[in-house]
Amino acid sequence: MNEQNILEIKDLSVIYKTDLETVKAVNGINIAIKKKSTFGLVGETGAGKTTTARSIIRLLPKVGHVTGGSIEFEGQNLLDLPEDEMRTYRGNKIAMVFQDPMTSLNPVMSVGDQIAETIKIHNPHLSKEDVEKRVEDTLAMVGILPSRKIDYPHQFSGGMKQRVIIAIALACEPDLLIADEPTTALDVTIQAQVLMMIKDLRDRLGTSMLMITHDLGIVAKICDDVGVMYAGEIVESGTVQDIFEGKNHHPYTEGLFGSIPDLKATAKRPQAIPGLMPDPTNLPEGCVFVERCKYAMDICRKEHPQLSVSGTHKLCCHLFDENGNRKEANHG
Amino acid sequence: MDNNTPLIQLKDLRTHFRLNGGAKLHAVDGINLDIHEGETIGVVGESGCGKSTLGRTILRLIEPTSGQIIYKGEDVTKISQRKFRPLRQDLQIIFQDPYASIDPRKSVVEVIAEYMLIHKTYKHRADAYNRAAELMDMVGLARRYANMYPHELDGGRRQRIGIARALSLSPKFIVCDEPVSALDVSIQAQILNLLMDLGDELNLTYLFITHDLSVVKHISDRIMVMYLGQAVEIAPSQELFDNPLHPYTQALLAAIPEPDLSKRDIPFKTIKGEVSSPINVKPGCRFCKRCEHVMDCCQGVDQPLVEVSPGHFVACALHTK
Numbered sequence: 001m002n003e004q005n006i007l008e009i010k011d012l013s014v015i016y017k018t019d020l021e022t023v024k025a026v027n028g029i030n031i032a033i034k035k036k037s038t039f040g041l042v043g044e045t046g047a048g049k050t051t052t053a054r055s056i057i058r059l060l061p062k063v064g065h066v067t068g069g070s071i072e073f074e075g076q077n078l079l080d081l082p083e084d085e086m087r088t089y090r091g092n093k094i095a096m097v098f099q100d101p102m103t104s105l106n107p108v109m110s111v112g113d114q115i116a117e118t119i120k121i122h123n124p125h126l127s128k129e130d131v132e133k134r135v136e137d138t139l140a141m142v143g144i145l146p147s148r149k150i151d152y153p154h155q156f157s158g159g160m161k162q163r164v165i166i167a168i169a170l171a172c173e174p175d176l177l178i179a180d181e182p183t184t185a186l187d188v189t190i191q192a193q194v195l196m197m198i199k200d201l202r203d204r205l206g207t208s209m210l211m212i213t214h215d216l217g218i219v220a221k222i223c224d225d226v227g228v229m230y231a232g233e234i235v236e237s238g239t240v241q242d243i244f245e246g247k248n249h250h251p252y253t254e255g256l257f258g259s260i261p262d263l264k265a266t267a268k269r270p271q272a273i274p275g276l277m278p279d280p281t282n283l284p285e286g287c288v289f290v291e292r293c294k295y296a297m298d299i300c301r302k303e304h305p306q307l308s309v310s311g312t313h314k315l316c317c318h319l320f321d322e323n324g325n326r327k328e329a330n331h332g
Numbered sequence: 333m334d335n336n337t338p339l340i341q342l343k344d345l346r347t348h349f350r351l352n353g354g355a356k357l358h359a360v361d362g363i364n365l366d367i368h369e370g371e372t373i374g375v376v377g378e379s380g381c382g383k384s385t386l387g388r389t390i391l392r393l394i395e396p397t398s399g400q401i402i403y404k405g406e407d408v409t410k411i412s413q414r415k416f417r418p419l420r421q422d423l424q425i426i427f428q429d430p431y432a433s434i435d436p437r438k439s440v441v442e443v444i445a446e447y448m449l450i451h452k453t454y455k456h457r458a459d460a461y462n463r464a465a466e467l468m469d470m471v472g473l474a475r476r477y478a479n480m481y482p483h484e485l486d487g488g489r490r491q492r493i494g495i496a497r498a499l500s501l502s503p504k505f506i507v508c509d510e511p512v513s514a515l516d517v518s519i520q521a522q523i524l525n526l527l528m529d530l531g532d533e534l535n536l537t538y539l540f541i542t543h544d545l546s547v548v549k550h551i552s553d554r555i556m557v558m559y560l561g562q563a564v565e566i567a568p569s570q571e572l573f574d575n576p577l578h579p580y581t582q583a584l585l586a587a588i589p590e591p592d593l594s595k596r597d598i599p600f601k602t603i604k605g606e607v608s609s610p611i612n613v614k615p616g617c618r619f620c621k622r623c624e625h626v627m628d629c630c631q632g633v634d635q636p637l638v639e640v641s642p643g644h645f646v647a648c649a650l651h652t653k
Contacts, residue, residue, distance in 0.1 A: 044516035045487075157606055158379075187378040187543060187607075192587035192600040214517060217589030220596055244593045259521040260591060261546040263573065269528060269550055272521035276486060 001072050006176055006208045007033040007056070012069035014051050014060065021281045025051040027232040028069065033176070033225075038202065038209040040223030040240075042216060042256070046277055048232040049212045050099075053178045056210070057096055058086050073176070092122050095169035099181040101162040105153040111164050112149025115139070115171055122172045134171070142167040142197060159190035163197065170201060177202070178210045183218070195221065216260060220244060225312075228253050231278050231288040238313035248326060250315045251293045287318065295319055337405050338366035339505060339537050340390065345399035347382070347389045357611050359385040361561035362399070364637070369504070372531060372538040374552030374569065376545055376584070380607055382561040383541045384428075387507040390539065391423050392416055421451055424503040428510035430490035434482045441465065441478040444496045451501060467496040471526060488519035495526065505537045512547060524551060545584055549573060554643070557581045560610050560618040563637060567644040577646040579603075580619045617649070625650055 001008050014026040026048040033039045041049050054060050056071055058078060071078045073094065078086065098104045106114055115135045119126065126134070136146035142163040153161055162182060169177060182198065183191040199222055202209055211223055219226055220240065227237040228250065236243070236250040243253065258271035275292040278284055284291065290300040297318060305316050310324030321327050347360040359382040367373055375383045388394045390401055392413070401409045403423070408416060427433035434443055444464040445457075454460045465475055471492040482490055491511060498506055508527065512520040528551055531538060542548050548555055548569075555572045557565045557580065565578040576582045583603040605622045617623070620630040629649050637645045638652040646652065 044518060159606060188545075188587045189378065189583055189603055190606065192589075192602045195589070196600050196602055215589060216591035220591050220593055221589045221600075240593060240596075244591065255518060257591065259517045261521075261524075261550050263546055263549065263585075263588065263590065269525050270521040272525055273518040274522070276488065276519070 001075050002032065004034050005032045006035045006074060007031070007210075008070075008072045009052070009056070010070050010072070012052070012055060012071060013067045014048070014055055015065055015067055016061075016063045017065060018063055023280045024283055025064070025232055025280060026055070027283070029227075029229070029232070029234045031227055031234065031237075033208055033210060035208055036206050037224040038211055038222055040211045040213060040219040040226045041229055042213060042219055042226060043229035044214060044277065046231075046280065047229040049229055050180055052229075053096065053180050053210065053212055056178060057090050057094055058083075059090075059096075091118060091174070092172050093174055094176045094178065095172065095174040096178040097162075097165055097169045097180065097182045100185055101158055101165055102185065104165050105161060107153055110150050110152055111156070112139075115149070115164070115168050118168050118171045138167045138171050139164075141170070141201065157190075159186050159194060162186060162194055166194075166198065166201075170205065170207070173205060174207065176208045176210065178212070180212045181214070182211075184214075198222070216256065228256070231283060232280065233288055233316065235289065235317070236313075236315040242311075242313035246313055248310075248313075248315070248320060248324060250289075250317050251295055251319070252289045253315075255292070287316075338402075339369045339371075339404065340367040341365070341400070341402040342367075342390065343400040343402065345386070345389060345401065346397045347385050347394055348397045351611065355611050358382075358561045358613050359610060360389055360396075361613070362634075363561075363563055365556065365563070365566070367505070367537060367539065369537055370535050371554065372540055372552050374548035374555040375539060375541045375558060376543065376548055376555060377558035378543055378584075378607055380560075380610065381558045382610070383543075383558050384509055386558070387425065387509050387539055387541050391420070391425055391507060393425070418451075421501040422504040423507075424498040424501065424505070425507040425509060426491075426494050426498045426511045429514055430487050430494055431482075431514070434490060434493055436482055439479050439481055440468070440473070440485070440493055443482070443493055444468065444500055447497060447500050453501065464496070464500065467500055470499065470530070471496045487515050488522060491515060491523055492526070495523075495530070499530065499534070502534075503536070505539070507539045507541065509541045510543070511540075513542065513544065520547070527551065545573075546588060557584070560607065560613065562618060562634075563645075563647065564619065565644075565646045565648075566637065567646075571641075571644055575644075577640065577644070577651050578619075578648045579623045579625055579650070583622075617647075 009031040011028050012026055013028050016023040016025055043049050055066055066079055112135050115138055116131050119131050119134050135149055139146045139149060144163055183194050223240055225239055226243045227234045230252050236253050255273035261270045273292050278288055286302050287300045287305050290296050300318050305318045308315050308320040308322055308324040342363050342365045345360060345363045349357040349359055351357055377383045389396050400407055441461055441464045444467055445460040448460040468475055473492045512523050540548060540551055552569045555569050556563050559580050565581045576585055586601040603622050608621055615634050616631040617635045620626045627649055635647040635649055637647045639645050640651050
């Protein structure tokens with residue numbers, strides 16, 4: 001494992017298996033998150049982003065199975081750990097913020113008690129006063145008056161609840177924070193407040209982050225590295241500069257950028273990507289994006305593309321050779 | 333009705349909800365708006381600003397507390413629901429949630445044909461089903477889905493069912509209540525383009541409700557920004573983006589994270605606090621508690637909507653004094 005990385009996912013595959021069908025949710029992905037940096041995982045519903053995140057903290061639903069690969073955190077393969085050792089990682093070293101602030105909190109427990117619960121589990125020797133002190137500090141850190149610790153979740157607005165959830169996740173000062181669409185359920189002005197707070201705390205505490213989002217605007221604001229996920233694969237990855245300013249892109253990435261209504265351009269309409277994501281129970285043999293791709297060639301249907309690498313920028317498309325240069329001859 | 337009469341006029345429209353204990357929730361609080369035929373009006377605001385209530389009040393799915401709804405020059409605010417029913421053929425709505433707004437026990441073609449059967453558009457059921465199949469072509473749903481049930485389809489296709497259903501009675505005016513906010517961006521663009529094409533083709537008038545300014549920019553001719561039940565700014569779409577005047581509009585625009593690395597290190601200009609309660613509101617600018625330009629004259633009296641340049645209205649003491 002590379003010393004500079006806090007987390008390395010290698011060749012990870014995850015399936016959901018029921019009596020009726022097998023869903024191939026994640027298919028051989030590679031991700032490396034550098035220490036004190038933020039990796040943005042971008043993609044649409046059903047791309048496998050949340051499955052990837054849940055695999056890291058090993059909270060997949062019962063029907064989910066990791067079928068291959070490794071997830072190394074500070075040199076330890078998390079997939080090999082017995083459950084009781086895994087618990088010492090969860091919360092302490094790796095914490096997760098879930099998407100929906102409305103359902104992630106316990107409605108019959110005061111907010112302060114919920115934060116205290118996390119602190120007590122991970123620091124059993126702290127005295128009662130010390131725990132209370134840390135609850136208050138944690139609330140203050142996310143911009144909520146410490147005196148509100150006695151209030152219950154229904155007394156908070158959506159933005160405040162998400163702050164409380166982030167407070168709980170950060171209460172044990174984890175090394176890695178996984179944030180799964182933390183602001184999707186919030187209004188845009190509240191989203192801006194919460195994003196600025198996350199960015200601020202991350203910089204202050206030196207936390208590494210895996211940021212899952214479908215919003216390229218958030219990626220541009222917060223992330224250092226990006227992986228674009230489609231139908232269980234990372235089709236393109238690189239630094240934010242590679243993705244936002246680079247010349248060569250996977251057609252799906254191109255489509256994602258085209259779909260965003262541009263605030264400045266006078267162009268009247270967004271460029272939609274036609275079609276839908278392939279059925280994960282029946283993925284195509286060749287490239288997973290072939291059915292929606294405007295550059296599709298014969299080879300795309302037959303062969304899965306190889307990875308093209310140029311420096312930090314990687315993409316997986318038949319349009320490019322192994323060094324990331326465009327193969328001009330093959331298409332008009 | 334001559335050509336200059338707006339299709340729909342709203343005059344001081346108010347919808348208040350009475351709560352337990354006699355408190356009043358001011359969901360829509362004095363909206364004046366003329367909607368002309370063929371025009372698309374975007375209504376933008378955060379959750380709780382009353383934009384959905386406004387859309388539903390115009391269709392009298394929620395009864396207004398006071399004010400007038402004038403359709404083609406005729407006051408329809410007080411006529412009985414029975415008399416209003418035929419008008420519903422002209423006035424339709426597309427709902428936000430394509431999962432909850434469609435009867436799960438009806439097949440696609442039954443869902444689309446339902447309104448035509450209720451309004452007895454055709455004598456024979458088979459004709460309604462044929463028309464439903466035509467509508468499926470129009471909204472880009474393959475006819476092979478006709479006998480499927482909604483749970484077999486994804487969100488984008490379900491939203492197309494909702495659009496086909498709204499079009500089934502050949503309406504003049506459609507309220508689109510956040511029709512794309514439950515969809516992924518690539519699908520969102522498909523549905524937006526479809527709505528724009530249909531609007532041009534059928535000369536539809538839209539009231540397009542959304543919380544997402546970037547969505548509304550492309551589809552709207554004019555945009556109304558709402559805050560706590562009131563319109564704070566109304567302007568032609570491009571003008572609103574080029575020259576936003578109300579501090580709230582400016583804050584909304586500044587809060588959108590843009591996919592542009594050159595803006596990476598500029599922190600968001602965030603506004604402090606959250607939307608205050610719409611219950612028993614006092615007169616005065618509703619935004620003044622969060623506004624950085626707040627002055628003495630902002631409190632106590634409501635700010636009127638004033639035309640500061642042709643077609644650009646704003647309710648803010650900074651620009652109207």
